[in-house]
Amino acid sequence: xxxxxxRGTSTANSTWxxxxxxxxxxxxxxxxxxxxxxxxxxxxPNVRVIRLTCSSRVxxxxxxxxxxxxxxxxxxxxxxxxxxxxxTGNYYARRRFAILHDLLDFMGVEPNRLTxxxxxxxxxxxxxxxxxxxTQRVKALGPFxxxxxxxxxxxxxxxxxxxxxxQ
Amino acid sequence: xxxxxxxxxxxxxxxxVKVVIxxxxxxxxxxxxxxxxxxxxxxxxxxxxxxxxxxxxxxPRRKQIATLGKPAVxxxxxxARSVAGxxxxxxxxxxxxxxIAMQCGGVLENPDVAGELTSEAxxxxxxxxxxxxxxxxxxxxxxxxxxxxxxxPKRTEQLAALAKMTPTERWNFWSEEFSRxxxxxxxxxxxxxxxxVQCTAEKGTPLWIxxxxxxxxxxxxxxxxxxxxxxxxxxxxxxxxxxxxxIPLGLLARYVADSVERRFEYKAGDDPSVxxxxxxxRTDDDEELIR
Numbered sequence: 001x002x003x004x005x006x007r008g009t010s011t012a013n014s015t016w017x018x019x020x021x022x023x024x025x026x027x028x029x030x031x032x033x034x035x036x037x038x039x040x041x042x043x044x045p046n047v048r049v050i051r052l053t054c055s056s057r058v059x060x061x062x063x064x065x066x067x068x069x070x071x072x073x074x075x076x077x078x079x080x081x082x083x084x085x086x087x088t089g090n091y092y093a094r095r096r097f098a099i100l101h102d103l104l105d106f107m108g109v110e111p112n113r114l115t116x117x118x119x120x121x122x123x124x125x126x127x128x129x130x131x132x133x134x135t136q137r138v139k140a141l142g143p144f145x146x147x148x149x150x151x152x153x154x155x156x157x158x159x160x161x162x163x164x165x166x167q
Numbered sequence: 168x169x170x171x172x173x174x175x176x177x178x179x180x181x182x183x184v185k186v187v188i189x190x191x192x193x194x195x196x197x198x199x200x201x202x203x204x205x206x207x208x209x210x211x212x213x214x215x216x217x218x219x220x221x222x223x224x225x226x227p228r229r230k231q232i233a234t235l236g237k238p239a240v241x242x243x244x245x246x247a248r249s250v251a252g253x254x255x256x257x258x259x260x261x262x263x264x265x266x267i268a269m270q271c272g273g274v275l276e277n278p279d280v281a282g283e284l285t286s287e288a289x290x291x292x293x294x295x296x297x298x299x300x301x302x303x304x305x306x307x308x309x310x311x312x313x314x315x316x317x318x319x320p321k322r323t324e325q326l327a328a329l330a331k332m333t334p335t336e337r338w339n340f341w342s343e344e345f346s347r348x349x350x351x352x353x354x355x356x357x358x359x360x361x362x363x364v365q366c367t368a369e370k371g372t373p374l375w376i377x378x379x380x381x382x383x384x385x386x387x388x389x390x391x392x393x394x395x396x397x398x399x400x401x402x403x404x405x406x407x408x409x410x411x412x413x414i415p416l417g418l419l420a421r422y423v424a425d426s427v428e429r430r431f432e433y434k435a436g437d438d439p440s441v442x443x444x445x446x447x448x449r450t451d452d453d454e455e456l457i458r
Contacts, residue, residue, distance in 0.1 A: 061375045091448035099397045102426040108338025117458040150383035
Protein backbone atom coordinates (compact mmCIF):
# COMPACT_ATOMS: atom_id res chain seq x y z
CA UNK A 1 0.00 0.00 0.00
CA UNK A 2 1.19 3.49 -0.72
CA UNK A 3 2.01 5.84 2.12
CA UNK A 4 -1.00 7.94 1.17
CA UNK A 5 -3.43 5.10 1.61
CA UNK A 6 -1.76 4.08 4.82
CA ARG A 7 -2.24 7.58 6.18
CA GLY A 8 -5.83 7.57 5.04
CA THR A 9 -5.16 10.75 3.12
CA SER A 10 -6.24 9.48 -0.26
CA THR A 11 -9.75 10.91 -0.14
CA ALA A 12 -10.42 10.02 -3.73
CA ASN A 13 -10.19 6.43 -2.59
CA SER A 14 -13.70 5.61 -1.41
CA THR A 15 -12.35 2.72 0.66
CA TRP A 16 -11.21 5.08 3.43
CA UNK A 17 -12.82 4.35 6.72
CA UNK A 18 -11.69 5.64 10.09
CA UNK A 19 -9.27 3.95 12.42
CA UNK A 20 -10.51 4.20 15.98
CA UNK A 21 -8.56 3.08 19.01
CA UNK A 22 -10.52 2.07 22.10
CA UNK A 23 -8.82 1.96 25.49
CA UNK A 24 -11.09 -0.17 27.61
CA UNK A 25 -10.96 -1.50 31.13
CA UNK A 26 -10.64 -5.21 31.67
CA UNK A 27 -13.51 -5.58 34.11
CA UNK A 28 -16.44 -3.84 32.48
CA UNK A 29 -16.07 -2.55 28.95
CA UNK A 30 -13.79 -5.32 27.68
CA UNK A 31 -16.22 -7.89 29.01
CA UNK A 32 -19.11 -5.87 27.59
CA UNK A 33 -17.41 -5.76 24.19
CA UNK A 34 -16.81 -9.49 24.47
CA UNK A 35 -20.50 -9.97 25.16
CA UNK A 36 -21.35 -7.92 22.08
CA UNK A 37 -19.07 -10.20 20.08
CA UNK A 38 -20.37 -13.49 21.45
CA UNK A 39 -23.93 -12.23 20.99
CA UNK A 40 -22.99 -11.69 17.32
CA UNK A 41 -24.12 -8.06 17.35
CA UNK A 42 -23.28 -6.33 14.09
CA UNK A 43 -20.72 -3.57 14.54
CA UNK A 44 -18.54 -1.40 12.33
CA PRO A 45 -15.11 -3.04 12.15
CA ASN A 46 -13.24 0.25 12.73
CA VAL A 47 -12.59 0.04 16.42
CA ARG A 48 -9.35 -1.54 17.66
CA VAL A 49 -9.66 -2.54 21.30
CA ILE A 50 -6.76 -2.16 23.72
CA ARG A 51 -7.41 -3.80 27.05
CA LEU A 52 -6.11 -2.10 30.20
CA THR A 53 -6.66 -2.84 33.84
CA CYS A 54 -8.73 0.27 34.51
CA SER A 55 -9.87 3.44 32.79
CA SER A 56 -7.62 5.34 35.18
CA ARG A 57 -4.68 3.44 33.65
CA VAL A 58 -5.12 5.61 30.56
CA UNK A 59 -2.29 8.08 30.48
CA UNK A 60 -3.16 11.09 28.29
CA UNK A 61 -0.01 10.24 26.35
CA UNK A 62 -1.66 6.97 25.22
CA UNK A 63 -4.24 9.07 23.46
CA UNK A 64 -1.68 11.45 21.95
CA UNK A 65 0.35 8.44 20.78
CA UNK A 66 -2.72 6.84 19.21
CA UNK A 67 -3.34 10.00 17.18
CA UNK A 68 0.33 10.20 16.22
CA UNK A 69 0.27 6.62 15.01
CA UNK A 70 -2.65 7.18 12.69
CA UNK A 71 -5.84 6.97 14.75
CA UNK A 72 -8.69 9.15 13.53
CA UNK A 73 -10.61 8.81 16.76
CA UNK A 74 -10.09 7.53 20.29
CA UNK A 75 -12.54 5.90 22.67
CA UNK A 76 -11.88 5.53 26.38
CA UNK A 77 -14.36 3.40 28.26
CA UNK A 78 -14.58 1.92 31.73
CA UNK A 79 -16.97 0.86 34.45
CA UNK A 80 -19.90 2.97 35.51
CA UNK A 81 -19.19 5.14 38.53
CA UNK A 82 -19.48 3.14 41.70
CA UNK A 83 -18.76 -0.11 39.82
CA UNK A 84 -14.98 0.23 39.48
CA UNK A 85 -13.13 -3.00 40.23
CA UNK A 86 -10.64 -0.89 42.15
CA UNK A 87 -13.43 1.08 43.83
CA THR A 88 -12.41 4.59 42.78
CA GLY A 89 -10.28 4.41 39.61
CA ASN A 90 -12.92 5.71 37.26
CA TYR A 91 -13.63 8.73 39.45
CA TYR A 92 -10.05 9.91 39.00
CA ALA A 93 -10.18 9.04 35.31
CA ARG A 94 -13.31 11.15 34.90
CA ARG A 95 -11.50 14.23 36.22
CA ARG A 96 -8.50 13.62 33.96
CA PHE A 97 -10.65 13.13 30.86
CA ALA A 98 -12.45 16.38 31.47
CA ILE A 99 -9.22 18.37 31.58
CA LEU A 100 -7.68 16.47 28.66
CA HIS A 101 -10.83 17.07 26.62
CA ASP A 102 -10.70 20.80 27.31
CA LEU A 103 -6.98 21.10 26.58
CA LEU A 104 -7.11 19.13 23.33
CA ASP A 105 -10.07 21.25 22.23
CA PHE A 106 -8.10 24.39 23.03
CA MET A 107 -5.14 23.06 21.04
CA GLY A 108 -7.34 22.44 18.01
CA VAL A 109 -8.35 18.78 18.20
CA GLU A 110 -11.99 18.45 17.15
CA PRO A 111 -13.66 17.24 20.41
CA ASN A 112 -15.80 14.75 18.48
CA ARG A 113 -12.69 12.65 17.86
CA LEU A 114 -12.58 11.81 21.55
CA THR A 115 -15.24 9.65 23.16
CA UNK A 116 -15.51 8.85 26.83
CA UNK A 117 -18.07 6.40 28.05
CA UNK A 118 -19.02 3.90 30.70
CA UNK A 119 -19.99 0.46 29.40
CA UNK A 120 -20.67 -2.30 31.90
CA UNK A 121 -20.04 -6.03 31.42
CA UNK A 122 -23.71 -6.63 30.64
CA UNK A 123 -24.09 -3.76 28.17
CA UNK A 124 -23.17 -5.48 24.92
CA UNK A 125 -25.84 -3.44 23.18
CA UNK A 126 -24.48 -0.18 24.49
CA UNK A 127 -21.02 -1.11 23.20
CA UNK A 128 -22.50 -1.88 19.79
CA UNK A 129 -24.25 1.49 19.69
CA UNK A 130 -21.12 3.27 20.91
CA UNK A 131 -18.96 1.67 18.23
CA UNK A 132 -21.39 2.42 15.42
CA UNK A 133 -22.13 5.94 16.57
CA UNK A 134 -18.46 6.81 17.11
CA THR A 135 -17.53 5.42 13.71
CA GLN A 136 -20.19 7.55 12.03
CA ARG A 137 -19.11 10.63 13.92
CA VAL A 138 -15.43 10.20 13.05
CA LYS A 139 -16.28 9.30 9.47
CA ALA A 140 -18.08 12.63 9.15
CA LEU A 141 -14.95 14.44 10.34
CA GLY A 142 -12.72 12.67 7.82
CA PRO A 143 -9.12 11.54 8.28
CA PHE A 144 -7.16 13.25 11.04
CA UNK A 145 -4.65 14.80 8.62
CA UNK A 146 -3.27 17.27 11.11
CA UNK A 147 -1.77 14.72 13.44
CA UNK A 148 -0.89 12.19 10.77
CA UNK A 149 0.97 14.72 8.64
CA UNK A 150 3.35 15.35 11.53
CA UNK A 151 4.52 11.75 11.50
CA UNK A 152 7.74 11.36 9.52
CA UNK A 153 7.53 9.75 6.08
CA UNK A 154 8.04 6.02 6.17
CA UNK A 155 7.14 5.50 9.81
CA UNK A 156 3.72 4.17 8.88
CA UNK A 157 5.18 1.60 6.48
CA UNK A 158 7.68 0.60 9.10
CA UNK A 159 4.86 0.03 11.58
CA UNK A 160 2.89 -1.87 8.95
CA UNK A 161 5.86 -4.13 8.23
CA UNK A 162 6.20 -4.87 11.91
CA UNK A 163 2.51 -5.64 12.00
CA UNK A 164 2.12 -2.72 14.38
CA UNK A 165 -0.76 -0.57 15.48
CA UNK A 166 -1.23 1.01 12.08
CA GLN A 167 -2.43 -2.16 10.37
CA UNK B 168 12.88 47.96 51.91
CA UNK B 169 14.75 48.70 55.14
CA UNK B 170 12.35 46.40 56.98
CA UNK B 171 13.08 43.55 54.56
CA UNK B 172 16.86 44.02 54.78
CA UNK B 173 16.74 44.16 58.59
CA UNK B 174 14.64 41.01 58.72
CA UNK B 175 17.05 39.17 56.39
CA UNK B 176 19.99 40.32 58.53
CA UNK B 177 18.24 39.13 61.68
CA UNK B 178 17.27 35.72 60.27
CA UNK B 179 20.78 35.10 58.96
CA UNK B 180 22.69 36.27 62.03
CA UNK B 181 20.38 34.33 64.38
CA UNK B 182 21.04 31.29 62.24
CA UNK B 183 17.31 30.66 61.69
CA VAL B 184 18.04 30.33 57.99
CA LYS B 185 21.20 29.86 55.95
CA VAL B 186 20.09 31.70 52.82
CA VAL B 187 17.58 34.42 52.02
CA ILE B 188 16.18 34.19 48.52
CA UNK B 189 15.02 37.63 47.46
CA UNK B 190 15.28 40.22 44.71
CA UNK B 191 18.22 42.49 43.91
CA UNK B 192 19.11 45.03 41.27
CA UNK B 193 20.40 43.23 38.18
CA UNK B 194 21.79 44.40 34.86
CA UNK B 195 18.28 44.17 33.37
CA UNK B 196 15.80 44.99 36.11
CA UNK B 197 15.23 42.98 39.25
CA UNK B 198 16.72 39.52 39.53
CA UNK B 199 16.91 36.74 42.09
CA UNK B 200 19.45 37.16 44.89
CA UNK B 201 20.79 34.54 47.28
CA UNK B 202 22.02 36.21 50.46
CA UNK B 203 24.01 33.98 52.78
CA UNK B 204 25.95 36.61 54.74
CA UNK B 205 24.05 38.94 57.14
CA UNK B 206 26.52 41.71 56.24
CA UNK B 207 25.41 41.56 52.62
CA UNK B 208 21.67 41.97 52.98
CA UNK B 209 21.70 45.55 51.68
CA UNK B 210 21.04 44.77 47.98
CA UNK B 211 17.61 43.27 48.78
CA UNK B 212 14.82 45.20 47.10
CA UNK B 213 11.12 44.84 46.47
CA UNK B 214 9.19 46.90 43.95
CA UNK B 215 6.92 46.56 40.92
CA UNK B 216 9.70 45.00 38.84
CA UNK B 217 9.89 41.96 41.14
CA UNK B 218 7.93 39.74 38.77
CA UNK B 219 9.72 36.44 39.23
CA UNK B 220 8.20 33.68 41.31
CA UNK B 221 11.02 32.85 43.73
CA UNK B 222 9.14 29.80 45.00
CA UNK B 223 10.69 28.12 41.95
CA UNK B 224 13.99 27.98 43.86
CA UNK B 225 12.36 25.88 46.61
CA UNK B 226 11.61 23.16 44.08
CA PRO B 227 13.49 20.10 45.39
CA ARG B 228 14.86 19.51 41.89
CA ARG B 229 17.13 22.55 42.43
CA LYS B 230 19.73 20.69 44.43
CA GLN B 231 22.38 23.38 44.19
CA ILE B 232 20.12 25.71 46.17
CA ALA B 233 19.12 23.05 48.69
CA THR B 234 22.82 22.58 49.52
CA LEU B 235 22.97 26.18 50.79
CA GLY B 236 20.84 25.18 53.80
CA LYS B 237 17.44 26.19 55.12
CA PRO B 238 16.02 29.03 53.01
CA ALA B 239 13.91 32.07 53.70
CA VAL B 240 12.05 33.13 50.58
CA UNK B 241 10.60 36.51 49.66
CA UNK B 242 7.19 36.00 48.06
CA UNK B 243 4.27 37.99 46.83
CA UNK B 244 0.82 36.71 47.74
CA UNK B 245 0.50 35.00 44.36
CA UNK B 246 3.88 33.25 44.71
CA ALA B 247 2.92 32.05 48.19
CA ARG B 248 0.40 29.84 46.39
CA SER B 249 3.32 28.02 44.72
CA VAL B 250 4.93 27.47 48.12
CA ALA B 251 1.57 26.16 49.34
CA GLY B 252 1.48 23.90 46.27
CA UNK B 253 4.90 22.44 47.04
CA UNK B 254 3.84 21.78 50.65
CA UNK B 255 0.50 20.33 49.50
CA UNK B 256 2.27 17.90 47.18
CA UNK B 257 4.79 16.89 49.86
CA UNK B 258 7.75 18.37 48.03
CA UNK B 259 8.84 20.52 50.97
CA UNK B 260 7.89 20.57 54.64
CA UNK B 261 6.20 23.68 56.02
CA UNK B 262 8.86 24.07 58.71
CA UNK B 263 11.74 23.68 56.22
CA UNK B 264 11.23 27.17 54.82
CA UNK B 265 10.71 30.65 56.25
CA UNK B 266 8.22 32.60 54.17
CA ILE B 267 8.63 36.37 54.01
CA ALA B 268 5.47 37.68 52.38
CA MET B 269 5.32 41.15 50.88
CA GLN B 270 2.14 43.15 50.51
CA CYS B 271 1.99 43.74 46.78
CA GLY B 272 0.07 46.17 44.63
CA GLY B 273 0.79 44.49 41.30
CA VAL B 274 3.89 43.97 39.19
CA LEU B 275 4.90 44.89 35.67
CA GLU B 276 4.53 42.56 32.69
CA ASN B 277 8.06 43.40 31.60
CA PRO B 278 10.40 43.38 34.60
CA ASP B 279 13.31 45.01 32.74
CA VAL B 280 12.25 48.62 33.06
CA ALA B 281 10.58 50.46 35.90
CA GLY B 282 7.43 52.38 35.12
CA GLU B 283 3.93 53.32 36.05
CA LEU B 284 1.48 50.42 36.69
CA THR B 285 -0.94 51.24 33.89
CA SER B 286 -3.43 48.75 32.49
CA GLU B 287 -1.05 48.10 29.55
CA ALA B 288 2.09 47.74 31.66
CA UNK B 289 0.75 45.71 34.56
CA UNK B 290 1.18 41.94 34.45
CA UNK B 291 -1.80 40.08 33.01
CA UNK B 292 -1.99 37.94 36.12
CA UNK B 293 -2.51 40.87 38.49
CA UNK B 294 -6.07 41.62 37.38
CA UNK B 295 -8.60 40.57 40.00
CA UNK B 296 -5.85 39.72 42.47
CA UNK B 297 -7.29 38.28 45.66
CA UNK B 298 -3.98 37.54 47.37
CA UNK B 299 -2.47 41.04 47.62
CA UNK B 300 -2.54 40.35 51.34
CA UNK B 301 -1.14 36.82 51.67
CA UNK B 302 -2.28 34.38 54.33
CA UNK B 303 0.61 31.91 54.20
CA UNK B 304 3.68 33.50 55.79
CA UNK B 305 6.05 33.58 58.75
CA UNK B 306 6.83 37.27 58.38
CA UNK B 307 4.59 39.79 56.71
CA UNK B 308 5.95 43.09 55.46
CA UNK B 309 3.27 45.65 54.79
CA UNK B 310 3.53 48.34 52.19
CA UNK B 311 2.21 51.87 52.53
CA UNK B 312 1.99 52.35 48.77
CA UNK B 313 0.43 49.06 47.62
CA UNK B 314 -3.06 49.48 46.23
CA UNK B 315 -5.32 47.30 44.11
CA UNK B 316 -3.60 46.82 40.73
CA UNK B 317 -5.31 47.77 37.45
CA UNK B 318 -6.54 45.04 35.11
CA UNK B 319 -4.57 44.21 31.98
CA PRO B 320 -7.16 42.75 29.55
CA LYS B 321 -4.59 41.36 27.06
CA ARG B 322 -4.68 37.73 28.21
CA THR B 323 -8.48 37.55 28.49
CA GLU B 324 -8.77 39.05 25.00
CA GLN B 325 -6.35 36.49 23.57
CA LEU B 326 -8.27 33.64 25.21
CA ALA B 327 -11.56 35.00 23.91
CA ALA B 328 -10.12 35.30 20.38
CA LEU B 329 -8.91 31.69 20.51
CA ALA B 330 -12.28 30.50 21.83
CA LYS B 331 -13.98 32.07 18.78
CA MET B 332 -11.76 30.19 16.30
CA THR B 333 -12.69 26.87 14.72
CA PRO B 334 -10.69 23.82 15.86
CA THR B 335 -8.68 23.92 12.60
CA GLU B 336 -7.78 27.57 13.14
CA ARG B 337 -6.73 26.82 16.71
CA TRP B 338 -4.68 23.87 15.46
CA ASN B 339 -2.92 26.13 12.96
CA PHE B 340 -2.36 28.82 15.59
CA TRP B 341 -0.61 26.38 17.93
CA SER B 342 1.26 24.64 15.10
CA GLU B 343 2.68 28.02 14.17
CA GLU B 344 3.66 28.79 17.77
CA PHE B 345 5.12 25.33 18.47
CA SER B 346 7.08 25.39 15.21
CA ARG B 347 9.47 27.79 16.94
CA UNK B 348 9.99 25.50 19.95
CA UNK B 349 13.58 24.30 20.21
CA UNK B 350 12.82 21.90 23.06
CA UNK B 351 15.26 23.57 25.42
CA UNK B 352 12.87 22.65 28.26
CA UNK B 353 13.35 26.08 29.82
CA UNK B 354 9.60 26.12 30.53
CA UNK B 355 10.06 23.04 32.68
CA UNK B 356 13.19 24.24 34.41
CA UNK B 357 11.65 27.57 35.35
CA UNK B 358 8.41 26.10 36.64
CA UNK B 359 8.02 25.97 40.43
CA UNK B 360 5.69 22.99 40.17
CA UNK B 361 7.59 20.77 37.67
CA UNK B 362 9.22 18.59 40.29
CA UNK B 363 9.47 15.07 38.82
CA VAL B 364 12.86 13.47 39.45
CA GLN B 365 12.84 12.05 35.94
CA CYS B 366 10.82 13.77 33.24
CA THR B 367 8.75 11.65 30.86
CA ALA B 368 10.24 13.70 28.03
CA GLU B 369 13.59 12.14 28.84
CA LYS B 370 12.47 8.54 29.09
CA GLY B 371 13.58 6.35 26.21
CA THR B 372 11.78 3.05 26.80
CA PRO B 373 9.08 3.52 25.85
CA LEU B 374 9.78 6.68 23.93
CA TRP B 375 6.74 8.84 24.62
CA ILE B 376 8.04 12.07 23.19
CA UNK B 377 10.79 12.34 20.57
CA UNK B 378 13.82 14.20 21.84
CA UNK B 379 14.16 16.21 18.64
CA UNK B 380 12.19 19.41 18.13
CA UNK B 381 9.75 18.04 15.56
CA UNK B 382 6.19 19.39 15.22
CA UNK B 383 4.82 16.14 16.59
CA UNK B 384 7.11 16.05 19.61
CA UNK B 385 6.67 19.75 20.40
CA UNK B 386 2.92 19.37 20.52
CA UNK B 387 3.07 16.21 22.65
CA UNK B 388 5.59 17.85 25.00
CA UNK B 389 3.49 20.93 25.65
CA UNK B 390 0.30 18.89 25.99
CA UNK B 391 1.93 16.72 28.60
CA UNK B 392 3.61 19.56 30.46
CA UNK B 393 0.45 21.63 30.69
CA UNK B 394 -1.68 18.65 31.71
CA UNK B 395 0.74 17.88 34.53
CA UNK B 396 0.23 21.41 35.80
CA UNK B 397 -3.55 21.07 35.95
CA UNK B 398 -4.58 22.19 39.42
CA UNK B 399 -0.97 23.08 40.24
CA UNK B 400 -0.38 26.10 38.04
CA UNK B 401 -0.73 29.47 39.77
CA UNK B 402 -0.37 31.42 36.51
CA UNK B 403 3.01 32.89 37.52
CA UNK B 404 4.08 32.90 33.85
CA UNK B 405 7.62 31.72 34.63
CA UNK B 406 7.32 29.31 31.66
CA UNK B 407 6.38 32.07 29.28
CA UNK B 408 9.12 34.42 30.50
CA UNK B 409 11.70 31.62 30.31
CA UNK B 410 10.76 30.72 26.73
CA UNK B 411 13.47 32.01 24.39
CA UNK B 412 11.07 31.72 21.45
CA UNK B 413 8.26 33.75 23.07
CA ILE B 414 5.66 31.00 22.72
CA PRO B 415 2.54 32.13 24.64
CA LEU B 416 2.69 29.21 27.07
CA GLY B 417 0.81 31.26 29.64
CA LEU B 418 -2.31 30.94 27.48
CA LEU B 419 -2.26 27.15 27.77
CA ALA B 420 -1.59 27.27 31.50
CA ARG B 421 -4.31 29.83 32.08
CA TYR B 422 -6.82 27.92 29.97
CA VAL B 423 -6.25 24.71 31.93
CA ALA B 424 -6.38 26.57 35.25
CA ASP B 425 -9.71 28.13 34.19
CA SER B 426 -10.98 24.73 33.12
CA VAL B 427 -10.05 23.22 36.50
CA GLU B 428 -11.81 26.08 38.25
CA ARG B 429 -14.93 25.77 36.12
CA ARG B 430 -15.22 21.99 36.43
CA PHE B 431 -13.97 21.30 39.94
CA GLU B 432 -14.52 24.66 41.66
CA TYR B 433 -10.86 24.72 42.58
CA LYS B 434 -8.52 27.67 42.36
CA ALA B 435 -4.89 27.24 43.37
CA GLY B 436 -4.83 28.99 46.72
CA ASP B 437 -2.39 29.55 49.56
CA ASP B 438 -3.85 26.98 51.94
CA PRO B 439 -1.67 23.83 51.77
CA SER B 440 -4.28 21.73 53.58
CA VAL B 441 -6.71 21.93 50.62
CA UNK B 442 -6.05 18.79 48.52
CA UNK B 443 -4.97 19.02 44.88
CA UNK B 444 -7.98 18.68 42.54
CA UNK B 445 -6.51 15.95 40.33
CA UNK B 446 -5.70 13.79 43.35
CA UNK B 447 -9.24 13.71 44.67
CA UNK B 448 -12.72 13.20 43.21
CA ARG B 449 -16.32 13.80 44.02
CA THR B 450 -18.86 11.11 43.30
CA ASP B 451 -21.11 13.77 41.79
CA ASP B 452 -18.51 15.25 39.42
CA ASP B 453 -19.98 16.44 36.16
CA GLU B 454 -20.65 13.70 33.57
CA GLU B 455 -21.52 15.85 30.56
CA LEU B 456 -18.62 14.40 28.54
CA ILE B 457 -19.38 10.76 29.32
CA ARG B 458 -21.59 8.94 26.85
